[in-house]
Amino acid sequence: xxxxxxxxxxxxxxxxxxxxxxxxxxxxxxxxxxxxxxxxxxxxxxxxxxxxxxxxxxxxxxxxxxxxxxxxxxxxxxxxxxxxxxxxxxxxxxxxxxxxxxxxxxxxxxxxxxxxxxxxxxxxxxxxxxxxxxxxxxxxxxxxxxxxxxxxxxxxxxxxxxxxxxxxxxxxxxxxxxxxxxxxxxxxxxxxxxxxxxxxxxxxxxxxxxxxxxxxxxxxxxxx
Amino acid sequence: xxxxxxxxxxxxxxxxxxxxxxxxxxxxxxxxxxxxxxxxxxxxxxxxxxxxxxxxxxxxxxxxxxxxxxxxxxxxxxxxxxxxxxxxxxxxxxxxxxxxxxxxxxxxxxxxxxxxxxxxxxxxxxxxxxxxxxxxxxxxxxxxxxxxxxxxxxxxxxxxxxxxxxxxxxxxxxxxxxxxxxxxxxxxxxxxxxxxxxxxxxxxxxxxxxxxxxxxxxxxxxxx
DNA sequence: TAGTGGTCTAGACCACCGG
DNA sequence: CGGTGGTCTAGACCACTAT
Numbered sequence: 001x002x003x004x005x006x007x008x009x010x011x012x013x014x015x016x017x018x019x020x021x022x023x024x025x026x027x028x029x030x031x032x033x034x035x036x037x038x039x040x041x042x043x044x045x046x047x048x049x050x051x052x053x054x055x056x057x058x059x060x061x062x063x064x065x066x067x068x069x070x071x072x073x074x075x076x077x078x079x080x081x082x083x084x085x086x087x088x089x090x091x092x093x094x095x096x097x098x099x100x101x102x103x104x105x106x107x108x109x110x111x112x113x114x115x116x117x118x119x120x121x122x123x124x125x126x127x128x129x130x131x132x133x134x135x136x137x138x139x140x141x142x143x144x145x146x147x148x149x150x151x152x153x154x155x156x157x158x159x160x161x162x163x164x165x166x167x168x169x170x171x172x173x174x175x176x177x178x179x180x181x182x183x184x185x186x187x188x189x190x191x192x193x194x195x196x197x198x199x200x201x202x203x204x205x206x207x208x209x210x211x212x213x214x215x216x217x218x219x220x221x222x223x224x
Numbered sequence: 225x226x227x228x229x230x231x232x233x234x235x236x237x238x239x240x241x242x243x244x245x246x247x248x249x250x251x252x253x254x255x256x257x258x259x260x261x262x263x264x265x266x267x268x269x270x271x272x273x274x275x276x277x278x279x280x281x282x283x284x285x286x287x288x289x290x291x292x293x294x295x296x297x298x299x300x301x302x303x304x305x306x307x308x309x310x311x312x313x314x315x316x317x318x319x320x321x322x323x324x325x326x327x328x329x330x331x332x333x334x335x336x337x338x339x340x341x342x343x344x345x346x347x348x349x350x351x352x353x354x355x356x357x358x359x360x361x362x363x364x365x366x367x368x369x370x371x372x373x374x375x376x377x378x379x380x381x382x383x384x385x386x387x388x389x390x391x392x393x394x395x396x397x398x399x400x401x402x403x404x405x406x407x408x409x410x411x412x413x414x415x416x417x418x419x420x421x422x423x424x425x426x427x428x429x430x431x432x433x434x435x436x437x438x439x440x441x442x443x444x445x446x447x448x
Numbered sequence: 449t450a451g452t453g454g455t456c457t458a459g460a461c462c463a464c465c466g467g
Numbered sequence: 468c469g470g471t472g473g474t475c476t477a478g479a480c481c482a483c484t485a486t
Contacts (some may be wrong), residue, residue, distance in 0.1 A: 170446075
């Protein structure tokens with residue numbers, strides 16, 4: 001792998017260029033094709049290259065991460081302002097007990113509505129989120145959901161609520177098999193996980209959310 | 225891999241237990257050992273198991289992440305209060321130009337001191353950080369650094385400065401080969417990357433920092 | 449259809465760990 | 468020392484992509 005990485009470095013292939021075929025690399029380095037494959041797979045995991053079945057291996061572009069700042073009211077609205085096509089598909093809507101809520105459980109209700117959504121930008125999956133809200137108060141939300149819905153916007157328009165962020169927690173996790181299927185990445189790839197609580201303008205807990213995003217697609221910025 | 229994952233699930237092995245040897249698994253599933261190895265490697269990347277040369281593969285413990293909150297003045301001090309042995313080893317100290325600073329460049333100086341440190345807890349590496357400060361003002365810092373030094377504490381004691389956080393940026397990246405070597409993880413593992421600016425109590429930019437932490441070891445929490 | 453990567457069996461030998 | 472995982476060669480066949 002080190003030899004191959006060095007070779008790619010030294011040959012100064014620009015991002016997007018195709019590498020020689022695995023069989024050719026095997027000849028070039030006088031090793032078996034499986035050995036080449038193992039090295040290529042490791043480089044792909046490290047993000048140096050990207051391999052496509054039937055086409056070849058390509059030098060990876062440097063990832064560009066969309067920056068989500070904490071001072072905008074709605075992230076979806078922010079992205080749409082920048083000309084991106086943003087959809088949020090509802091993939092699940094269930095009524096759950098309070099014990100389904102991640103710690104710390106800041107919502108008081110015993111029955112909660114949990115919305116599972118997948119956010120896609122320009123057709124590409126970016127993140128999946130689970131949102132918990134009071135079932136008694138917001139039960140009808142699921143029925144009116146469309147891919148164009150922004151929860152922040154919906155709460156504002158339908159309930160007259162102005163949402164405020166209370167706390168946020170950030171961690172990096174490996175993509176599970178489920179994440180991998182939903183987000184189009186390999187299992188084990190880095191995900192940026194944001195958990196948090198939103199309140200209304202009076203500070204009353206409104207909703208908790210956990211968002212699992214592709215690490216190569218976005219980052220969060222907060223002012224303190 | 226799916227078969228193997230299901231088998232582990234169904235056999236309900238508790239975390240820490242050893243799986244059968246690769247050769248045994250190959251017999252059990254009637255496949256070649258290499259096929260078993262590929263499945264095990266994928267499970268290890270997904271975090272389900274952990275494999276040790278010469279000993280075997282073990283069901284992984286659920287990762288426990290230390291929570292770093294934004295309301296404490298010094299993270300190192302916080303950890304020590306909780307009885308952890310925290311060291312910060314200075315692995316590099318260089319004078320660099322302003323262009324070495326990551327964007328956005330909030331420090332005005334043309335010559336900056338860059339400190340590269342590795343934070344270890346109870347002997348285990350947790351994160352590596354690069355810190356940029358004014359060379360003119362803080363040049364002597366590198367000379368007095370010891371593994372017990374906390375930069376926040378040092379600035380307070382030696383300069384009478386009370387440090388304040390201005391902004392933070394969070395992203396998830398794959399561990400590079402260098403990260404992997406310094407942090408004891410596999411290349412490509414998820415890292416939680418925090419970049420940020422600290423000011424003095426008057427709001428004057430003091431230092432910028434980029435900290436790359438093992439995703440399985442810590443998480444950040446901020447109140448908004 | 450030719451060329452690419454993806455998966456698999458077969459078997460050898462090496463490196464590490466613990467008793 | 469025996470048992471474990473780590474690396475490698477050899478070769479077959481399958482699946483996907485572009486022409």
